[in-house]
Structures are given as structure tokens and as C-alpha cells.
Amino acid sequence: MDTPMLDYLVRSPKQNRANPPLVLMLHGFGGNEQDLFAFAERFPDKYLVVSLRAPLSLGPGSYAWFHVDFSSGSPVINPGQADKSRQLVIRFLADLKQEVNYDGKDVNLIGFSQGGIMAYSVSLTEPEKINSVTVVNGLLLPHVKPLIASRERLKSLKVFIAHGKNDMVIRHQFAVDAREYLESLGLKPGFRSYDEGHYISERMLEDIINTYGPGRGI
Numbered sequence: 001m002d003t004p005m006l007d008y009l010v011r012s013p014k015q016n017r018a019n020p021p022l023v024l025m026l027h028g029f030g031g032n033e034q035d036l037f038a039f040a041e042r043f044p045d046k047y048l049v050v051s052l053r054a055p056l057s058l059g060p061g062s063y064a065w066f067h068v069d070f071s072s073g074s075p076v077i078n079p080g081q082a083d084k085s086r087q088l089v090i091r092f093l094a095d096l097k098q099e100v101n102y103d104g105k106d107v108n109l110i111g112f113s114q115g116g117i118m119a120y121s122v123s124l125t126e127p128e129k130i131n132s133v134t135v136v137n138g139l140l141l142p143h144v145k146p147l148i149a150s151r152e153r154l155k156s157l158k159v160f161i162a163h164g165k166n167d168m169v170i171r172h173q174f175a176v177d178a179r180e181y182l183e184s185l186g187l188k189p190g191f192r193s194y195d196e197g198h199y200i201s202e203r204m205l206e207d208i209i210n211t212y213g214p215g216r217g218i
């Protein structure tokens with residue numbers, strides 16, 4: 001049986017384009033598609049902006065890409081769920097083409113927290129499908145590393161990493177580690193640290209949209 005298409009919200013481009021560039025936003029653990037969609041109107045008029053809902057329900061209005069167990073004192077993820085969600089996002093990009101037109105060569109992922117984890121996983125394993133990826137307060141999962149595409153396939157991927165130095169949920173060191181690992185693969189990620197904690201600040205948003213974000217040549 002086919003898996004139902006994930007739920008999502010859309011802000012249509014405000015310019016008349018047959019195949020507009022796409023911004024696809026992935027929310028964090030316990031959130032929903034409304035969270036990042038609050039920023040949709042901030043993106044330039046040319047973009048089709050889509051905010052996706054994660055597949056796992058935690059309760060009313062609360063969703064996740066994979067479950068996390070904190071009982072041991074350190075977060076333990078469910079890698080099977082994480083990989084299934086990775087595949088669902090990849091499939092969503094194809095399914096979305098049946099609903100709305102967009103430029104398949106200008107797809108820009110933006111993920112926060114657990115959504116940032118998914119953004120890494122999708123973009124690094126299927127880089128031909130992604131133009132740029134922005135990860136805010138996220139981390140790169142160890143089990144994804146063996147699945148990462150070759151240097152040759154990765155070479156055109158643009159990456160921006162934004163992380164709060166006072167993030168107590170996903171420590172800043174995870175961002176540093178991800179940058180160093182990506183550099184070892186030949187990528188040159190943009191990287192900025194902020195004084196904030198585990199949230200998207202106005203300064204982060206301005207950098208994502210105006211300086212480092214989609215189409216800005218990260």
C-alpha cells in the first residue's frame with residue numbers, strides 16, 4: 001500500500017513563474033508545520049515556500065521525525081524511524097511535483113533542531129536533489145555517515161550551519177563537529193555561532209534569508 005503524502009503548508013510564489021525555486025522547511029521535535037511557516041512571508045517573492053509536518057504523532061499538534069529516549073541521561077534515537085523519515089522527505093519532493101510546479105534543480109532545505117538533523121540526512125545522501133541546506137541548531141547523525149554520497153556528488157551542495165552557543169538541547173559542539181566533518185568531505189559550509197539558545201532568533205533568520213540562505217551562494 002502506498003504511504004500517504006505528508007501534510008504540509010504552502011506559500012505560493014508572489015511572482016508569476018512556471019517553475020519557481022523551492023524552500024522546504026522541516027520543524028523540530030514536538031512541533032508541527034505551523035512553526036517554521038511563521039517565517040514564510042519573509043522569503044523573497046520568487047520562492048515557493050513549503051513547511052512539512054513530520055510523520056510521527058506525539059499528541060495533539062505535536063509531531064516528530066523520530067523518537068528520542070532520554071531515560072539514560074543521554075538522548076538515544078530510533079535510527080530506523082530516522083531513516084524512514086529521510087526516505088519520506090525524499091519521496092515528498094517527488095510527490096509535491098504532482099501537486100505544484102517547482103524547479104527541481106533549485107530545492108533549498110531549511111531545518112531546525114530535529115528538522116535540521118533530517119535536512120543533513122536528506123541533502124548529504126541525495127545531493128542531486130538539493131541545491132542548498134541550512135541547518136539551525138541541529139547535528140549530523142553518526143548512522144547517516146556511511147550513507148553519505150561521494151565527494152563528486154556532493155561538490156555542488158551549498159551548506160549553512162547556524163547554531164546557538166547557549167543551546168542546552170543540542171550542544172554547540174555538535175555544529176562544530178558537523179562543520180569539520182563536512183570539510184573533510186570537501187564541502188565549504190558557511191558557519192555562524194550566536195549567543196542564543198535552542199531557538200531561531202531574529203539574527204539567525206536575517207542571516208538565513210538575506211546573507212547565507214537559498215540562492216545566496218553559501
